[in-house]
Amino acid sequence: MTTSFQLNGKPAAFDGDPETPLLWVLRDHLGLTGTKYGCGVAQCGACTVHLDGKNRRSCVTPVGMVAGKAVTTIEGVAGKTAEAVKAAWVAIDVPQCGFCQSGQVMSAIGLLTAKPRPSDTDIDNAMAGNICRCATYVRIRQAIKDAAGVKGARA
Amino acid sequence: MTAVANRRAFLAGTGGLTIGLTLPLGGARAQAMSAPLQPNAFVRVGTDGLVTVIHKHVEFGQGPATGVTTIIADEMDAAWDQMRIAFAPANDPLYKNLAFGTMGVGGSSAIRESWMQMRMAGAAARAMLVEAAAKRWGVPASAVSVANGVVSSGKRKAGFGELAADAAVLPVPQNPTLKTPDKFVYIGKTFAKVDSKPKTDGSALFTQDVRLPGMVHAAVRRPPAFGATVKKVEAGAAKAIPGVIDVKPIPSGVAVYARDTWAAQRGAAALEVDWDLSKAETRSSAQMFAEYSAAARTPGRQVEASGDAAAALAAAARKIDATFYFPFLAHGPMETMDYVIAKKGEGIAVHAGSQFQVGEMRAICGVAGVPFEKSELIQHYAGGSFGRRATPVMFDGTEAAACARAYGFAAPVKVVASRENDLTGGYYRPMTVHRVQAGLDGAGSIAGWDQVIVAKSIMKGTPFEAMGIKDGVDGNMVEGANDTSQYKIGNFRLGQHLMDTKVPVLWWRSVGHTHTAFVKETVIDELLTMAGQDPVDGRLALLKHERAAGVLRKAAEISGFGKRAVKKGRALGVAVHESFDSYVAQVAEVSVGADGLPKVHKVWCAVDCGIAVNPDIIRAQMEGGIGYGLGHALYGEITLGEGGQVQETNFDKYRSLRIGEMPDVEVAIIDSQEKPTGVGEPGVPPIAPAVANAWRKLTGKAVRRLPFAHGDNS
Incomplete structure (x- = not known):
């Protein structure tokens, strides 16, 4: 199943289990490794991204949840x-x-x-x-x- | 001089090779490292004018990459912005730690061991550039000067890049003239660290970030207790998870291979494993503490003795008899242990942030069944260590090698430890119990001191045993409590019991000093109180070493210790300790927090680490050491529950210090012309006793057990 979203201002898609945490989609599938794995349970914040401009722990965010939304990572954050x-x-x-x-x-x-x-x-x-x-x-x-x-x- | 800055190295830097590499550019580094002329020295000057420092130590936050760059740039009179760094390959003849005899770092030794070597390396490069300019311009070398990366004589000027090719054919000076300290341009001043920018914008490459074509991700299911092994695996449920590719048994557990980390971790969790617990450690922490404290009531192996402590204590007017309890502690580096291993010709390529580069590569190659000589280490930044990356038995690297081998090297294999594996996997600061009996004579002087330390040895049964255990005495266990321990005490005895457990133990930032400083500094504080003496003046009268007295006076001065009113409900506590040849004193201002634990408002810290190569890095290490030490003093505890299972499985239970709990920190660096010594560890030991001493003033309760959050601390 394909999940589509905006990533650093450009369209992005992930083909796989929508339960997959956004963290691993970013790191292992889309090659954006600035966002880090530290704990996997939203305790350390190393995986913080912006979802529609707000702080979000990507390790506990199923990629299905960001469908149609805007994700910003350390690589793309600007302004x-x-x-x-x-x-x-x-x-x-x-x-x-x-x-x-x-x-x-x-x-x-x-x-x-x-x-x-x-x-x-x-x-x-x-x-x-x-x-x-x-x-x-x-x-x-x-x-x-x-x-x-x-x-x-x-x- | 040492084998640095030799001719081949210069040629390597002048062969048109792109060496203007910065660390995040893995491709550029790989290009440089695989060049026909391999880097075999510390300094390379390119025709583009860039000076690349080949850094032989791992960089995991303590700043040696910047420190070494500072030293070399200074001796070369280079411009700061022409400096670049790259990590050295695994090569002992060129890059060994001079104190260890093999590549590696530990004991806060990076700058201490390489100070003269790096100065010589930089000075030799400078002398060759000067000589090349002198020849080109037909002037004596004495008429050539260098400043800020520009070589000049009168009106003639040239950059390093213009002179590099000429310099490369000159003989390497064996004894280049070193600067006198008054000529230092970088040493002792603050310059931007070489890695702050890539570590801020996310571009710094850690092993966790390595991606190779076709790479698979492995996760390891480890046993539920230390010493347990796999009896039987049912992999059906794991293999049914989308993305899981394969399951293989390995010596440390069962490896699951998948198309991403998520599937690998889920697969590992889904395995149904029947474990053989017959040889496992099944005691709880509580049981082990009981056994350790019973042992502490017997004299143990004598470490040292002077005078007659027993007789002095028997005759003492007032006495303290206290037992101290220190738990297992995990290091919890932000980046868990990780490796990427790929077949490469007859050998393998290993991506890692390796702390013992050659020893670890040899161990990895041994398990992989490939020749070390045909294999390559690609070193990356490491996301913290605090001792964790320095396992003498190379557990993590060999586990990764077993994963790659079990997969038949069919694809590059990336192994990232889950946080759960990191925290429950052992290699902890040893659980330790001390018993101290100390007393005052009728005049209020310290009559005698008898101390027994009980713990598992870190080095026993490892390749480091011969180095660390001498005549039955484990140096790591007693460091800071033995004769380096600073105070003039006439009647003294120190004993030691080596305990056995299947829980693997390891160096943890400042090692033995994590507990010996706590015991020494809280007991001395209590004795001084009993004697009616001031904690600072009383220590000054007893300290053996003038440099220890110097930092204590400085910390007292900048904190106003004893000289100013402290806010109601707050108290100041002080501690001073020497570790790794550096001296640190700290004063902590503490109140009772809303949660009943100490709230530390501010820490004043004085450090004497000889010549301050990078003052701001020294300040940063004191800040970090204080935060690391405080976080664990408040919360840090790994607990084996009933049956020996570790209870703290992630950061929700293994609490870290958080930003609101971090005190303000003010650091004073003692002006010194002594040789530079380390700063990564020495900031840690004084903080816990300084807080405990303030706590005793506030509450009247002496602290005998850490962490504070454990409760039952008196």
Whole structure:
């Protein structure tokens, strides 16, 4: 069975079980490997993509659910907010091992799209689902604030 | 000098080969690696002016690729933006770790072991470029200077690329002049890491991302208990899953091959396996803790002794007698263990983020039944390790090799461990119990200290046994508690029991220091409280090493320890520890969180790791070490339940630190001209005891068991 959807602004299709998680369709069938497998149970956020512009864990999203919808991955995410987040990430060298970072970046873009000037609590809440085992959290927080142009220390 | 920057390497870089490769461009790297002139050194200068550093260590986040690039760029006076890096092939004669004798990294050794080697490599390249310019311009070499990638003499200027071919035919200087530290242009300063951009935009290539034509995906069903084996497999249900191609038994379980990872994982779950549990570890963690703590009440194999601890303790005015419990811990790197193995001629090509490149390739080739000499390692970024990628028995690589071989090498096979296999598969930080009896004399000085450590040895029964176990004493188990342990204590005894279990154990970020620092730093803190002494001043009076005292003073200074009022409901705790020849002190500001666990608001950290090659990477490693150490101190525990089954199967039960729990971190780096030492691990040991010491101030309860979330911590 074929599932059709928009992927990074272009038409895409998957021929197979519609229960297949979007993560594996992206990685194993469509060759977009920036989206990572970390846990498979929506606990780590390494697989975060945007579904119709909102953060979504692709590891627990059956591909059938995205039929006719727009999926954006780290490879295709663009626009002013995306560029600001990526630039902020590189400017202060957020990544260590780097494996979780595409998911972190996608979640941060999703946050700033919804809340252009997030508070520390907003950041805590929006990013709580993204684990970084290297614990680059101090810099993730800083990069989000830098991208948003928000100043000030944590309360 | 060492065998670097030799003539063939220069020729390799000047033969029109495209070497302007960056790591994410796997194709470019493959092209470079398969060139007729193979890279056999650390520096290559292309006619395009790019300087490629062949990096001999795995890069899994601690920053050695940037560190080594910094050192070479500095000695060459290269421009930062002309530097590129590539990973070295599996070749011990060229790329061995000088401290190990084989390729690999561990014990925070990447910069420590290669510092002089990389400086020589860069300096030799620079000297050859200078000599080539001198010849071309007819001036003495002393009249030629290099700055920011430009070679010049008076008004004449040339880039590295213009001089590379001339330089390649010159003799390699055996003893190139190294810079004096006052001439360093990159070392000690902060420059953009070589890999931040590809790791931000998703283009960095990890083994998990490798895709080869015709590749199949394998998942392994592992036994439910350590030491169990397959009795019988019923594969019908697995084979009925769309996308599943085949099922094969392998030594570590049963492999399922499929057209994608999803089908392979579902197939593995659908297998009906009859397991032979007759030789399995069936004890629970609770049972093992009981056995370990009983052992801790007997003296054990003596590790070291000075004075007469027993007599001193018998005469002590006040005493502590405490038993400490540390659970098994999984490393949980974000990228689970993974490999892609494909037949290549008479050998195989192995894609991996290998930590022991040559040893692992030899083990993989052995299981695959192909010659190592005909096989190739294609090294990729690795998504974290924390020790997990350094199994002495090469378990994961050989499991992948068994998968590829069982498939008859009919297609490239990719094996990605599920998170469940990662967390329940063993190779844990050993469960460990300590008993400490320590006492004060009538004057409030430490009279005596008797400590017994009980754990399974990491190295016993592995190829590393001869290196790690000397005269019956396991170095990893007692490091940080033995004579490097910093305090002047007159009457001291340390004993050790090596326990046996089928649970495989492994180095875990900072190894023995994960538990020895906790015991040392919480007991000393308690003794100082009993003696009515300040935690910082009291330690300063007892510390053996001036560099340890230096970081402690610095951490106290930047945190205002004892010098300022702390917010109501908060307390400061301090700890200092030396590990891997680096010194770290931390002060943690802690309150009681809404969940009843410590809430850590801020950590002040002082580190002395000799010359600070990349200060920002040092800061990042302190931040990361603090977060990793704190997350496990709060939540980390792998539990064997009744019958020996691991209870924590994914990140829902094996809790990680999350962003809201990460304290602010302020790092001070001690100015030093000592040789650089490592930073990947030394940030970890002090955080748990610093938090526990603050917790005792807040609650009056000493912490004897980790993690905090276990409860029953006193």
